Amino acid sequence: MQTVTIKDIARACGVSVSTVSRAMNGHQDINRETREQILRVIEESGYVPNNSARNLKRLESRAVALLVKGMDNTFFQDLMDVIEKEIHRRKYACILQRVEESEDEVALALELVKEKRLQGIIFLGGKFDHPEESLERLNVPFILSTSECRNAFDPCSGGKVSVDNEKESFRMTEYLCSLGHRKIAILTAAPNDDSIGRLRFDGYRRALQAYGISWEPDLAVWMKSGLDKYNFASGYRMTKELLERNREFTALYATSDTLAMGACRALFEAGIRVPKDCSVAGFDGLETGKYYVPSLTTLAQPVGEIGRATVSQLFRRIEKREISGQLTFEGKLLIRESTAPLKAERSEV
Amino acid sequence: MQTVTIKDIARACGVSVSTVSRAMNGHQDINRETREQILRVIEESGYVPNNSARNLKRLESRAVALLVKGMDNTFFQDLMDVIEKEIHRRKYACILQRVEESEDEVALALELVKEKRLQGIIFLGGKFDHPEESLERLNVPFILSTSECRNAFDPCSGGKVSVDNEKESFRMTEYLCSLGHRKIAILTAAPNDDSIGRLRFDGYRRALQAYGISWEPDLAVWMKSGLDKYNFASGYRMTKELLERNREFTALYATSDTLAMGACRALFEAGIRVPKDCSVAGFDGLETGKYYVPSLTTLAQPVGEIGRATVSQLFRRIEKREISGQLTFEGKLLIRESTAPLKAERSEV
DNA sequence: AACGTTACCGATAACGTTTCCGAAAAGAGT
DNA sequence: ACTCTTTTCGGAAACGTTATCGGTAACGTT
Numbered sequence: 001m002q003t004v005t006i007k008d009i010a011r012a013c014g015v016s017v018s019t020v021s022r023a024m025n026g027h028q029d030i031n032r033e034t035r036e037q038i039l040r041v042i043e044e045s046g047y048v049p050n051n052s053a054r055n056l057k058r059l060e061s062r063a064v065a066l067l068v069k070g071m072d073n074t075f076f077q078d079l080m081d082v083i084e085k086e087i088h089r090r091k092y093a094c095i096l097q098r099v100e101e102s103e104d105e106v107a108l109a110l111e112l113v114k115e116k117r118l119q120g121i122i123f124l125g126g127k128f129d130h131p132e133e134s135l136e137r138l139n140v141p142f143i144l145s146t147s148e149c150r151n152a153f154d155p156c157s158g159g160k161v162s163v164d165n166e167k168e169s170f171r172m173t174e175y176l177c178s179l180g181h182r183k184i185a186i187l188t189a190a191p192n193d194d195s196i197g198r199l200r201f202d203g204y205r206r207a208l209q210a211y212g213i214s215w216e217p218d219l220a221v222w223m224k225s226g227l228d229k230y231n232f233a234s235g236y237r238m239t240k241e242l243l244e245r246n247r248e249f250t251a252l253y254a255t256s257d258t259l260a261m262g263a264c265r266a267l268f269e270a271g272i273r274v275p276k277d278c279s280v281a282g283f284d285g286l287e288t289g290k291y292y293v294p295s296l297t298t299l300a301q302p303v304g305e306i307g308r309a310t311v312s313q314l315f316r317r318i319e320k321r322e323i324s325g326q327l328t329f330e331g332k333l334l335i336r337e338s339t340a341p342l343k344a345e346r347s348e349v
Numbered sequence: 350m351q352t353v354t355i356k357d358i359a360r361a362c363g364v365s366v367s368t369v370s371r372a373m374n375g376h377q378d379i380n381r382e383t384r385e386q387i388l389r390v391i392e393e394s395g396y397v398p399n400n401s402a403r404n405l406k407r408l409e410s411r412a413v414a415l416l417v418k419g420m421d422n423t424f425f426q427d428l429m430d431v432i433e434k435e436i437h438r439r440k441y442a443c444i445l446q447r448v449e450e451s452e453d454e455v456a457l458a459l460e461l462v463k464e465k466r467l468q469g470i471i472f473l474g475g476k477f478d479h480p481e482e483s484l485e486r487l488n489v490p491f492i493l494s495t496s497e498c499r500n501a502f503d504p505c506s507g508g509k510v511s512v513d514n515e516k517e518s519f520r521m522t523e524y525l526c527s528l529g530h531r532k533i534a535i536l537t538a539a540p541n542d543d544s545i546g547r548l549r550f551d552g553y554r555r556a557l558q559a560y561g562i563s564w565e566p567d568l569a570v571w572m573k574s575g576l577d578k579y580n581f582a583s584g585y586r587m588t589k590e591l592l593e594r595n596r597e598f599t600a601l602y603a604t605s606d607t608l609a610m611g612a613c614r615a616l617f618e619a620g621i622r623v624p625k626d627c628s629v630a631g632f633d634g635l636e637t638g639k640y641y642v643p644s645l646t647t648l649a650q651p652v653g654e655i656g657r658a659t660v661s662q663l664f665r666r667i668e669k670r671e672i673s674g675q676l677t678f679e680g681k682l683l684i685r686e687s688t689a690p691l692k693a694e695r696s697e698v
Numbered sequence: 699a700a701c702g703t704t705a706c707c708g709a710t711a712a713c714g715t716t717t718c719c720g721a722a723a724a725g726a727g728t
Numbered sequence: 729a730c731t732c733t734t735t736t737c738g739g740a741a742a743c744g745t746t747a748t749c750g751g752t753a754a755c756g757t758t
Contacts (some may be wrong), residue, residue, distance in 0.1 A: 005744060016708045021746055029706060048463035052410070053744035055401035056713045066445070071433065077426040084420065084447055093465070096415070096445040098433055114397035116442070232640040258637075265640040288607075291581040291614040293642055354714060365738045370716055380736060402714035405743045 004047045012045070013038050024049065061117040063093040064314065067105055069126030069147075071098050073230050074258055075284045075301070076125050079146060082307030083122060090315060092119075099126070106135055113140050120314045123147045123158075127195045141317035145310040146301070148195035159313045160326045163301050165196055168331040169203025170210075172281055172299045173253060175333060177211040180342035181251040181279065184208070185219040187238045187263060188255045189230075197223070200255045200283065218247045230255075235262020243270055250278060250342050257282035257289045257298055264292070264338065275340035285334060294337035302329050353396045361394070362387050373398065410466040412442040413663065416454055418475030418496075420447050422579050423607055424633045424650070425474050428495060431656030432471060439664060441468075448475070455484055462489050469663045472496045472507075476544045490666035494659040495650070497544035508662045509675045512650050514545055517680040518552025519559075521630055521648045522602060524682060526560040529691030530600040530628065533557070534568040536587045536612060537604045538579075546572070549604045549632065567596045579604075584611020592619055599627060599691050606631035606638045606647055613641070613687070624689035634683060643686035651678050 010017045015034065022030045023038040055061045064087060070076055080096075087094045095118065099105045105128065109121050113135075121135075121142040128149040135142060135158070142158040149160065176184050186204050189197025201220075208215050221238040228234040235254055239262065242249075252267070254260035260282030264274050274280050274294055282289060285300020309327055316322045359366045364383065371379045372387040404410045413436060419425055429445075436443045444467065448454045454477065458470050462484075470484075470491040477498040484491060484507070491507040498509065525533050535553055538546025550569075557564050570587040577583040584603055588611065591598075601616070603609035609631030613623050623629050623643055631638060634649020658676055665671045 006746095007744080017745080018709080018747085019707060022707085025746080031706060034706085046459075046463075048460055050405070050466070050744050051464040052401040052404035052466060053713090054746075056399070056405060056715090056744080057746045058713090061401070071430045072427075074423075074426075077423075077430075078421075081420045081426075084445055088447055094445050096433055096443050098437055110395075111397050114395075115400040117399070117401060232636050236640060261637065261640050265642060265644075268642050287581050288610065288637060291585060291610050293614060293617050295614075356714080366715080367717080367739080368737060371737085374716080378736060383736080399714050402743090403716080405714080405745090406716045407743090 004045050006047075006049065009038065009042055009045065009047055012041050055117055059117070060119055061093075062091065063095055063116060063118055064120040064122065064318075065095045065097055065109065065112050065116075065118050066122050066124065067097050067099050067109060068124040069099045069101070069105065070124075070229070073125065073256075074286055074288075075230075075256065075303070076146070078286070078303050079124060079307050082304055083124070083145070083311055086308055086311035090311070109142070110134055110138065113138055120318050122310060122314060125196075141314055143310050143314045143317075146196070146306060148199070159317070159324060161306055161310045161313060162328065163306075163331045164328050165199035166203040166206070168299050168301075169200040169255070169283070170207045171203075171331070171333055172283065173204045173207030174210065175335070176251045176253060176279065176281060176339065177207060177213070179251070179279065179339065182213055182342075183216075183219065183247075183249040184213075184251045184253055185221070185242055185247075185249040186253045186255070187221050187235060187242075187259050188223070190222045190225055197255060204253060216247070218245055219249055231258045232262040232265075235259035236266045237262070239263040239266035243267075251339070252278055252280045254280065255283050257284045257286040257296060260296055260298070260338075261289070261292055264294075264296075275338050279339040279342075281339055285332070290336070292338075297336045297339040298334050300332045300334050302332070305329050353394050355396075355398065358387065358390055358394065358396055361390050404466055408466070409468055410442075411440065412444055412465060412467055413469040413471065413667075414444045414446055414458065414461050414465075414467050415471050415473065416446050416448050416458060417473040418448045418450070418454065419473075419578070422474065422605075423635055423637075424579075424605065424652070425495070427635070427652050428473060428656050431653055432473070432494070432660055435657055435660035439660070458491070459483055459487065462487055469667050471659060471663060474545075490663055492659050492663045492666075495545070495655060497548070508666070508673060510655055510659045510662060511677065512655075512680045513677050514548035515552040515555070517648050517650075518549040518604070518632070519556045520552075520680070520682055521632065522553045522556030523559065524684070525600045525602060525628065525630060525688065526556060526562070528600070528628065528688065531562055531691075532565075532568065532596075532598040533562075533600045533602055534570070534591055534596075534598040535602045535604070536570050536584060536591075536608045537572070539571045539574055546604060553602060565596070567594055568598055580607045581611040581614075584608035585615045586611070588612040588615035592616075600688070601627055601629045603629065604632050606633045606635040606645060609645055609647070609687075610638070610641055613643075613645075624687050628688040628691075630688055634681070639685070641687075646685045646688040647683050649681045649683050651681070654678050 006017050006020050010020045020038055023035040066083060068076055084094050099108055105123060112118055123144045125147050128144055128147060144158055144160045146162045188201045191198050191201060205215055221242050223234060235258060252263055254263050260280055264280055267274055267278055272278050282296050282298040285298050289296030289298050306329055313324060355366050355369050359369045369387055372384040415432060417425055433443050448457055454472060461467055472493045474496050477493055477496060493507055493509045495511045537550045540547050540550060554564055570591050572583060584607060601612055603612050609629055613629055616623055616627055621627050631645050631647040634647050638645030638647050655678055662673060
């Protein structure tokens with residue numbers, strides 16, 4: 001176990017440890033030949049500097065935390081992929097840590113930062129309350145990626161990268177309205193426990209209003225807390241629940257693609273054809289929606305851009321102490337097979 | 350930044366740092382009252398011990414690495430979810446690190462272990478060559494999870510947790526044969542660059558042989574290296590390629606669920622109905638396959654069991670130095686809508 | 699020849715923690 | 729009152745690295 005240290009290298013080269021340290025860290029005041037010899041010996045011996053010792057001396061640990069609420073969420077998994085890639089590219093370590101629904105992400109982050117001297121934090125998903133501003137006091141950069149904070153107008157001292165969920169949700173609903181739909185059901189998060197879901201719901205309501213449609217509570221299915229998540233099973237279950245209400249609807253807006261596909265399955269089993277009898281729209285732009293039958297109309301979030309911006313914002317703060325506020329990306333409305341214009345001759349029940 | 354150290358606590362309590370250390374680490378030779386007072390002060394001050402300093406003294410870092418080859422693979426993402434959960438449960442840190450297709454995972458692991466004093470490594474996906482046995486020399490436990498090593502009969506000094514890919518693939522192919530299919534196309538990895546894919550292909554061929562069917566190279570579509578992966582797009586592309594060959598087939602075995610769904614989409618676009626005109630089978634048992642239309646027949650890998658076993662094996666080695674070799678789990682053949690018996694009256698082309 | 703400059707390098711003190719060793723105090727046995 | 733344990737604690741040496749500070753030698757410059 002970790003037998004070879006800087007002392008061994010120093011001894012092997014007949015120099016002091018200081019010189020070895022200088023050689024490794026690319027300092028200037030060292031003879032070219034000496035450096036090359038040292039580096040050669042290091043290479044041969046397979047010596048790797050001990051990170052703990054180095055972190056203890058330096059202020060930096062070259063590590064950031066990725067705190068994710070909802071690791072089983074497909075969209076977040078895709079985002080994690082690009083975020084890890086970007087962190088890796090910068091030769092930083094990525095400490096992955098789930099945060100459970102019940103946990104306080106800020107407390108967790110605080111502890112991580114202190115005990116491991118982390119240099120930055122990325123919050124993925126969920127909501128971010130910061131009652132004590134404790135993270136700010138620690139003065140460690142953090143970014144909310146596809147994650148909301150208490151007050152949208154005061155994006156705390158951390159950065160924020162996401163789409164404008166309210167606006168994009170408005171666009172999607174507006175599109176459904178423009179197809180002639182008036183009875184648009186929605187599958188969405190409970191308004192109290194998830195702010196992203198809340199924003200999407202707000203956009204939906206605003207669009208209905210803009211089209212002079214009064215919203216019907218019976219057409220909204222809320223996630224049951226502790227039971228439902230943004231996944232296939234919940235889309236399926238919630239749609240079954242909707243169907244049991246026996247209310248007519250000609251379009252179904254599911255606030256994630258996974259929900260939407262679960263919904264399609266439930267509709268299929270009920271003998272309701274998509275999009276002939278009912279249009280279905282999702283949100284996120286998951287790869288899988290493109291290959292679904294029917295392919296899914298969705299509002300695609302630019303995962304690559306969001307992920308890259310998240311990391312680059314974080315590193316701008318870490319390395320250059322440069323602060324940039326909220327960064328909002330445009331979504332893209334992908335119109336595919338699962339939505340269609342309302343047929344005029346449709347028989348009313 | 351990290352202002353409060355053990356010294357501050359010691360001063361605040363009027364004791365020495367040794368005593369504070371003892372209080373934190375639950376040693377016995379300390380007065381009950383003193384300990385309680387120290388713990389109280391620690392709690393109030395928000396002090397968290399510096400991990401780097403601690404690691405430097407102790408041998409252990411309470412951290413393991415999760416090295417994954419193919420982070421965009423849905424099945425691996427699901428596995429990562431449960432693996433991280435299990436690591437988290439044991440209060441260890443999880444260092445997530447992607448390994449690119451071109452990189453040498455062992456070299457990477459070696460460096461990580463040395464520089465961060467990691468206590469264990471999980472390899473997820475890909476293949477594992479260990480020409481120098483360098484990891485063994487370091488004497489740090491590692492587990493191959495759903496990942497193959499050079500020689501299946503000599504599972505190196507690390508543990509191995511997976512399904513028997515050859516056997517399960519045999520079962521799936523056998524099932525298709527039992528439905529009466531004789532012309533069974535396959536979407537699979539190039540035999541040289543991926544050993545899991547190779548095992549699944551071997552199982553396919555053995556089953557054909559058992560049913561007295563000679564295998565046709567024209568019915569096998571190989572992944573193009575650098576282009577194809579286990580994802581939707583490749584399933585789609587490879588099926589298009591298959592269709593262009595104009596060879597008849599009544600069943601299509603895709604060696605992952607994502608490939609299978611991409612295939613279904615391509616077949617749909619070609620006007621081929623699943624399962625009426627062609628049966629389609631996948632592998633993995635992804636959640637999404639259950640909600641696909643038609644729902645996907647697949648060979649489900651027990652993700653939960655695999656993930657939990659991976660971590661528990663690793664910790665058995667870390668904590669108890671207890672070695673257990675290869676662990677193989679049973680897959681489960683899930684027969685759903687995408688496969689059907691071959692119709693006898695089917696017109697030959 | 700004396701001095702300043704430069705290039706290179708070594709000794710050493712940190713960084714924050716744990717652990718070993720021994721000391722002081724307190725009780726227990728004679 | 730004396731030793732002998734036991735309990736509780738502090739001092740100090742590590743762990744492996746980096747950074748500061750100063751020193752030596754070689755080389756010009758006057």
